[in-house]
Each structure stands twice: as C-alpha cells, then as structure tokens.
Amino acid sequence: MATMMEKAKVFVADKVAHVEKPEADLTWVSIKDVDRKDITLECDVLISNPYSHDLPICEISYTLLCGNREIASGKIPNPGSVKANDKTAIKIPTQVPYDFLLSILRDVGSDWDLDYEMRVGLTVSIPILGDFTIPLSKKGTLKLPSLFDLF
Numbered sequence: 001m002a003t004m005m006e007k008a009k010v011f012v013a014d015k016v017a018h019v020e021k022p023e024a025d026l027t028w029v030s031i032k033d034v035d036r037k038d039i040t041l042e043c044d045v046l047i048s049n050p051y052s053h054d055l056p057i058c059e060i061s062y063t064l065l066c067g068n069r070e071i072a073s074g075k076i077p078n079p080g081s082v083k084a085n086d087k088t089a090i091k092i093p094t095q096v097p098y099d100f101l102l103s104i105l106r107d108v109g110s111d112w113d114l115d116y117e118m119r120v121g122l123t124v125s126i127p128i129l130g131d132f133t134i135p136l137s138k139k140g141t142l143k144l145p146s147l148f149d150l151f
Contacts, residue, residue: 020050022082024122026138027089038097043118045090045136049082056081057090058131061121064094066114071096082124092120114142 024047032042041064049055057080063073072094082088120136 021126021132022050022055022124022134023048024120024134024136026118026120026136029116029118029138029140029142031142032093038095041094041096041142043092043094043120043138045092045120045122046087047082047090047122047124048087049084051084053084054081055084056125058123058125059121060090060092060123062092062094063119064096065117065119071100071116094118116140116142 024045027044027046029041029043031039033040043062045060047055047057056078058078060076060079061074062076064071074094076092079090080088117137117139122134122136124132124134126132
C-alpha cells in the first residue's frame, strides 16, 4: 500500500509540474502625466492566459527603484481578470514626488535621464493550484521633462 501511495504522489507531482501556467511580461514604462507636485509613470503588464476560462487576478504589487533606492511602491487589489485563451494588458500607475527626484539628482545628471528598475508581482488564482505569483522586472532609462516642459 505504501508503494501505491508513493506512485500516486509522483504521478500527481509530475502532472502538476507540467500544467501550463499563465505568463506575463512588463512591456514598457513611460511618463503618463507631469504635475506640479509629482510625475505619474505608467507601466504595461501583458498577461497571457493558457486556460479555457477567465483567470482572476488577486493582486498586483509593484516597486519602482532608482539607484537601488525605492521611489514608489504599492498594491492594486482585485484589478480584474484575464480573458480565456487570450492576452490582457493592465496598466499600473505610479506617482513619484519631485522632492524625491531632487534627492537623486546625481543619477539624473545634466541629461535628465532616470535609470530605473520596476519590479511587479502579479498574483493570479489558478484552480487546484491556488494563488500563484509571477515575478516581473524591467530595467530602463526614462527621459524626465525639464522645467520648460512644465510651464
């Protein structure tokens, strides 16, 4: 009986390991809005659903880093679901206050480029497997608006 249970465990573990999982890609980060208080960045997460039913997204957590320092972070609870056998794009807005940008002026330099890293944790609810978090990361450079662009 013990060998039968072991065989059953191996069979189930093998099947679960080969189950298709949703995939996601952080496609781009851009400046959405410039205000007198802050800059609103927006990143797109493209999620593909291999299942024949909609996949509910439980939560999106995000962290924006610059020079290994956290600029902004947050969570978006229940942002919706991913359509069955399809790809869905979700936008994540992030507000960065100017006072923080002034504190990282060394990184910005004279060319007004900001090197960033955006980390996103996408938690989806998969039937039988439960909640599954897809970690995403993207590094890049943003061209910040100058004072002339603001006025």
